Amino acid sequence: MSSRRFWENEQKMNSGGVWKSLEGNVNLGMNLEKYLFDANEDRTRFDFESKGPNGAIKKMVMFDGMGQLKDGTQILNLGFGDANESHDGYNDNVTSNNADRNKILATVANTILDVMNHLGNAVIYAKGRTPARTRLYQMGINTHKAEIDDHLDIFGETPLGWENFRPGVNYSAFIATKKNYKIE
Amino acid sequence: MNDKKSLTWEEYYSKFPKPGKLIMTPEKEAAFNSPYFLEKVEMAKRDLKKHPFPLGEIIWKD
Numbered sequence: 001m002s003s004r005r006f007w008e009n010e011q012k013m014n015s016g017g018v019w020k021s022l023e024g025n026v027n028l029g030m031n032l033e034k035y036l037f038d039a040n041e042d043r044t045r046f047d048f049e050s051k052g053p054n055g056a057i058k059k060m061v062m063f064d065g066m067g068q069l070k071d072g073t074q075i076l077n078l079g080f081g082d083a084n085e086s087h088d089g090y091n092d093n094v095t096s097n098n099a100d101r102n103k104i105l106a107t108v109a110n111t112i113l114d115v116m117n118h119l120g121n122a123v124i125y126a127k128g129r130t131p132a133r134t135r136l137y138q139m140g141i142n143t144h145k146a147e148i149d150d151h152l153d154i155f156g157e158t159p160l161g162w163e164n165f166r167p168g169v170n171y172s173a174f175i176a177t178k179k180n181y182k183i184e
Numbered sequence: 185m186n187d188k189k190s191l192t193w194e195e196y197y198s199k200f201p202k203p204g205k206l207i208m209t210p211e212k213e214a215a216f217n218s219p220y221f222l223e224k225v226e227m228a229k230r231d232l233k234k235h236p237f238p239l240g241e242i243i244w245k246d
Contacts (some may be wrong), residue, residue: 027240031199034200034201036201036204037201037203037204038202038204038205038206038207039203039205040206040208043203045206045208045212045216046203047206047212048208049235058215060212060215062216062221064221064224064225064228064245065245066225066228066229066232066242066245067229067242067243067244067245068242068243068245069239069240069241069242069243070240070241070243073239075232075242077224077225077228079221079224079225083211083212083215110200110201110202112198113197114200114202114203115230117193119199123239124200125228125231125232127227127228127231150196151191151193151196155238157231157235160235161235161236161237162235162236162237162238172231173228173231175238175239177239178193179193
């Protein structure tokens with residue numbers, strides 16, 4: 001597919017539509033398997049297909065603008081889930097029993113980086129539809145915290161307010177932005 | 185393994201796949217514009233207003 005051409009010189013796809021880095025010397029998020037995904041020009045809408053025992057399941061990721069910081073940095077809500085087209089909408093479901101949860105999470109994380117890169121920076125707010133799904137996001141952040149810490153600032157929401165993300169703390173939502181973001 | 189520390193944002197980002205072009209269809213438009221999403225954004229706004237935002241004042245879109 002011609003739209004895939006951007007990274008074909010550097011990376012390879014297998015026949016299942018999965019991306020694998022050729023630079024496999026570290027076992028971090030950037031080298032996790034991810035699904036190929038598509039995006040619109042302003043990087044507000046993404047989609048990809050989960051492929052597994054239950055067949056192909058369309059996943060959609062949407063970044064909605066909610067506001068901005070004083071310097072113009074956009075604050076976006078991350079919406080994610082199956083495209084349940086027959087019901088004209090979404091269910092926020094990272095666990096569609098297709099045996100690919102980590103691959104899905106890695107793909108969604110990839111879309112976040114893509115938005116930040118496209119906009120220069122952005123503040124991304126993420127919260128699962130249920131506490132269990134928010135917990136999945138937290139597990140993903142925890143697993144790759146060392147890599148994330150080099151490039152992103154992550155905050156977690158507690159009943160008392162926002163704090164820098166710490167492993168072992170249960171958060172109800174997250175915000176992410178490029179590392180060392182400074183308000184002018 | 186320790187060389188990851190030296191990656192700039194550009195170097196880091198270059199290691200991730202880039203998106204293809206999203207071809208919108210009526211079905212995708214409907215899904216992206218579903219009430220579920222509007223509701224989720226409103227929930228996020230309410231949530232963000234609960235506590236002082238760690239990156240400064242928010243200028244709300246609406």
